[in-house]
Amino acid sequence: MSGEQAIQSEWLISKQKNGINIKAGLIQRTLDIATLENDNFSIKTTSIKVDNKHLLESPSADLCVSFYLANPNERPKGISLETESGIIEQESSEIKGSDGLKVKYTANLEEEQEIQWIKRIEHDNGLNNIFRDINVKLEPFQQNRQRISITLGNSKENRKKNYLQGVSVEINYEIYAFHPAIRKWIVIKNEGNNWVKIDNLILDRISLKKEYHKNNNFTPSERGACASIIGKQNKHKTHGIILASEIPSVLRTIENNGTMAYTQKYFEWVLGPNEEFESEPIFHYAFMGKRTKTISAVSLPIDRCIEGEFKRFLENVVGIRAKPEKLPHPLWCTWSNFVANINDENIRDMADIASQCGFGCMQIDAGWAKSQGMSSWSAGSAEPHPVKFAKFKGTCDYIKSKGLNLGLWLSCFRELGTKDLIEMPNARSLPLVKRKFGFGMSYASDWRYYYADDVVRLIREYGATYFKQDLTNIKYGDIAEGHDSRTKK
CATH class of the missing domain: 2.70.98 (Beta-galactosidase; Chain A, domain 5)
Known part of the structure; x- marks a missing residue:
């Protein structure tokens, strides 16, 4: 045989x-x-x-x-910012000693579309x-x-x-x-x-x-x-x-x-x-x-x-894209010590310690991106905070100079006034998902390509090799007109 x-x-x-x-x-x-x-x-x-x-x-x-x-036999129509009413509001909280989330619904999630x-x-x-x-x-x-x-x-x-x-x-x-x-x-x-x-x-x-x-x-x-x-x-x-x-x-x-x-x-x-x-x-x-x-x-x-x-x-x-043994480890996460209260100085201090302790990667968690205030870190953007990180490339280069891989946190929320919403004003999920000053973005819209381009830019500009995507809001649904999704689920 x-x-x-x-x-x-x-x-x-x-x-x-x-x-x-x-x-x-x-x-x-x-x-x-x-x-x-x-x-x-x-x-x-x-x-x-x-x-x-x-x-x-x-x-x-x-x-x-x-x-x-x-019934009738036609494409389900979505809602628009002009016709949408109600918001799904999120607020950070502590639950059982860990990061949690409080959610308040003022949107009618059971509202029916015209299609039956x-x-x-x-x-x-x-x-x-x-x-x-x-x-x-x-x-x-x-x-x-x-x-x-x-x-x-x-x-x-x-x-x-x-x-x-x-x-x-x-x-x-x-x-x-x-x-x-x-x-x-x-x-x-x-x-x-x-x-x-x-x-x-x-x-x-x-x-x-x-x-x-x-x-x-x-x-x-x-x-x-x-x-x-x-x-x-x-x-x-x-x-x-x-x-x-x-x-x-x-x-x-x-x-x-x-x-x-x-x-x-x-x-x-x-x-x-x-x-x-x-x-x-x-x-x-x-x-x-x-x-x-x-x-x-x-x-x-x-x-x-x-x-x-x-x-x-x-x-x-x-086909797991990243084999575990090829990922940089162990990983130092800035959230563990400073939550979102990070800046160039304490990032450099942490990089010194992480390097001496044998860490393989340092992930700059929430707090590095531009936002309207310290408490609105979750709103997110893909641009560095102009005060805390006036020379963000220098911060990133310092981490890499210590023999550490660079990891960056990315939010799925964007504030009004960010480049994303200036260029793509209809990219938010509807009903609106709001967290502080930020709004949940829709992966059922073309924003997903904008987001992917941002990831590529961060790799090229700062040398990031690891990303933590946070605050995904897909489970709240999206029926915005023009988006790929057609129902609230």
């Missing part, structure tokens, strides 16, 4: 009579594709096994989503009774990976009988040689004439046995955002899977039973004619092995996996 044949005996996606079998080393997933009485299709995950051990409590719908149609959305498909039914046509495309195993795409839709003959004319759902699974991983994402296309909205999007509605419900979080789960990497193992801690979601921040959710989804509170998506939505991927990564006693503790298979092959999978397949 050749090396390639040996790989494909353990890593292989194959079409079966009534479904699909996905095998990636230790992990195996089986899908059942059934034709219902009304000629529609149903897709279920019937089993997930690790080293031939069953992890699922019962079969479940492979994907769930709700569909809505616009009529629900046509309920997410609890999975994709049952929606689509009458199915196309399965199995790609050959090449370049150490293999993909299968399952597309559900309606042909011209069937579209007249279905509310979702021209809408299709493509479910993608991909495996990678030498990694016990199965990665999944979807693409929803609207090739019809209707304006369509989706929400309640559950990318993987599985139900693990109760033995696997306990979470082992490998990334933080706090402030409304659940962990993005969670381990699930059997009671003897000898095998299990790692659930990972590439969905960012509060938009993701991973349930105790293994279900992975977009958070209903914050996610919905509007598709106009000839538009499509592609989800971020999620994936399962399997592990198994013995519990091994060491001098200080017990070495578990899940820990060895996370620190070894799982880490390499993130770097080489998922």
